[in-house]
Amino acid sequence: MTTPLPPQDPREPDEQLPGEAELAALYRQLPQGEPGAALDAAVLSAAARALAAEEESPTVLRERRKAARERGDWVHPKPVAPPPVAPPSRGNGRRPRWLIALGSAASLVLAAGLAWHMREPPPATPAAADSAAPAQAMKATGAAAPSPAATPPAAMMERAEVAAPPQEPLRQPPRLVAQSTPQSAAETWRKAAADKSAQRASSTTRLADSLRRAAPAAMPAPPAALQEVSGNAIEAAPEAPAAMTAAAPAPVPSSDGVIASNSGDTANRELDAIRELFKQGRDDEARKRLAAFQQAHPQWVLPPELRAQLRKP
Amino acid sequence: MDAAVDPDAMLMLAYARGDLAAFEALYARHRGMLYRFLLRSVRDPHRTDELFQETWSRVISARARYQPQAKFSTWLLQIAHNLMIDSARRQRPMAEGDEAEIALAGAAMPEREQPDHAFSEFERRRGLQRAIGQLPDEQRIAVLLRLEQELSLEEIATVTGAGRETVKSRLRYAMTRLREVLAE
Numbered sequence: 001m002t003t004p005l006p007p008q009d010p011r012e013p014d015e016q017l018p019g020e021a022e023l024a025a026l027y028r029q030l031p032q033g034e035p036g037a038a039l040d041a042a043v044l045s046a047a048a049r050a051l052a053a054e055e056e057s058p059t060v061l062r063e064r065r066k067a068a069r070e071r072g073d074w075v076h077p078k079p080v081a082p083p084p085v086a087p088p089s090r091g092n093g094r095r096p097r098w099l100i101a102l103g104s105a106a107s108l109v110l111a112a113g114l115a116w117h118m119r120e121p122p123p124a125t126p127a128a129a130d131s132a133a134p135a136q137a138m139k140a141t142g143a144a145a146p147s148p149a150a151t152p153p154a155a156m157m158e159r160a161e162v163a164a165p166p167q168e169p170l171r172q173p174p175r176l177v178a179q180s181t182p183q184s185a186a187e188t189w190r191k192a193a194a195d196k197s198a199q200r201a202s203s204t205t206r207l208a209d210s211l212r213r214a215a216p217a218a219m220p221a222p223p224a225a226l227q228e229v230s231g232n233a234i235e236a237a238p239e240a241p242a243a244m245t246a247a248a249p250a251p252v253p254s255s256d257g258v259i260a261s262n263s264g265d266t267a268n269r270e271l272d273a274i275r276e277l278f279k280q281g282r283d284d285e286a287r288k289r290l291a292a293f294q295q296a297h298p299q300w301v302l303p304p305e306l307r308a309q310l311r312k313p
Numbered sequence: 314m315d316a317a318v319d320p321d322a323m324l325m326l327a328y329a330r331g332d333l334a335a336f337e338a339l340y341a342r343h344r345g346m347l348y349r350f351l352l353r354s355v356r357d358p359h360r361t362d363e364l365f366q367e368t369w370s371r372v373i374s375a376r377a378r379y380q381p382q383a384k385f386s387t388w389l390l391q392i393a394h395n396l397m398i399d400s401a402r403r404q405r406p407m408a409e410g411d412e413a414e415i416a417l418a419g420a421a422m423p424e425r426e427q428p429d430h431a432f433s434e435f436e437r438r439r440g441l442q443r444a445i446g447q448l449p450d451e452q453r454i455a456v457l458l459r460l461e462q463e464l465s466l467e468e469i470a471t472v473t474g475a476g477r478e479t480v481k482s483r484l485r486y487a488m489t490r491l492r493e494v495l496a497e
Binding site for chain 2: 017018019020022023024026027028029030032033034035036039040042043044046047048050051054055
């Protein structure tokens with residue numbers, strides 16, 4: 001026995017319950033209550049007022065629908081708040097906030113970058129750096145003697161950073177370069193350079209790397225001695241003077257054998273040239289140039305062997 | 314009847330568009346039915362008036378978001394039923410006994426109903442009223458919706474928020490009790 005499914009369509013007549021027809025007939029005979037006239041008037045007037053209010057302010061209904069329902073708000077509509085009037089500068093007032101922040105950040109980055117580039121040390125003028133590098137570069141590359149102007153600025157900066165002790169070599173470079181085995185001077189210089197180089201080791205490494213990358217293509221191979229000195233200075237700062245001393249050669253003779261002695265030569269180069277003249281047996285010329293050098297640099301302390309040569313008749 | 318072609322729904326939509334005459338026609342069609350349902354449910358003329366007016370106020374307020382998903386009469390009775398339940402929760406107990414009988418007897422009586430008509434019929438109607446008033450609330454509402462509004466089981470379930478079989482069970486119990494009273 002199966003239970004019949006209930007009708008799904010509410011319009012379909014339901015099955016009659018037992019005694020329903022009799023009860024329905026009797027029920028229809030009950031007094032038919034009706035609402036009073038006052039009640040009818042109240043309802044109809046409420047309907048008319050609602051339409052009139054909607055026509056006067058059509059936004060009222062929309063505002064109520066937008067807002068969250070509250071208890072009893074269907075009886076007492078919410079007052080319509082005037083639309084918020086944004087100040088004219090509000091739209092422009094938001095943009096500068098993030099623009100100011102972005103501008104500040106960009107300014108900071110720019111200032112940091114400028115500071116990084118501006119903190120490069122002043123160009124050093126030790127004689128060793130100027131004299132040693134071109135000679136070694138020429139030895140390494142076999143090219144003609146480079147002029148100072150032809151030296152790439154990057155290489156100059158690298159030499160200055162790596163090979164130049166800050167203060168003392170500026171005052172007494174000839175002692176360091178001219179003496180063949182200047183143990184005491186080298187030790188002094190090594191002590192002074194050790195302190196400075198240790199502080200600059202990290203920054204020098206970064207700068208050297210960047211300068212190597214920025215080296216112009218016209219300089220195919222960096223000077224071997226320069227790389228060697230640079231490596232020594234980076235890895236072990238106290239060894240830098242020794243390497244530089246070893247890298248400080250005599251001036252290179254030109255093709256015709258005449259030692260260059262132009263006004264641009266530094267003092268130690270002049271002394272090297274004089275020393276080379278003595279080696280070549282051109283003592284008279286060497287003594288003349290030495291005397292001229294002493295007159296030009298009376299405060300310069302000459303190396304002992306040159307002083308001995310000067311005293312010779 | 315399909316809700317989409319329900320003439321009452323059409324009238325309600327017309328009122329939502331600003332047609333006051335549509336509302337007047339709608340009100341005229343359902344005022345008596347709603348009033349009797351409320352009166353026989355709460356058996357208190359004052360509360361009936363309050364609930365009647367409040368029901369129509371809700372209809373007026375909801376005109377803009379009204380969608381004819383069901384018969385208008387079903388929707389109207391559902392509003393009235395909910396208001397009645399809320400009112401019963403916070404109001405005094407319903408009128409009992411003679412007070413309810415007086416309230417129901419105060420309604421206009423058809424002219425054909427004369428005191429000397431048939432005393433037995435009068436007693437039967439009075440007995441029916443009393444028996445309906447003594448039914449539990451859920452059964453009484455189900456019977457009123459069935460006998461007064463002639464709603465289907467599904468429509469009664471929609472109005473009262475109960476299941477169809479629950480409505481059917483309530484109707485069975487209620488009609489059995491009414492028949493027992495009338496048979497006494």
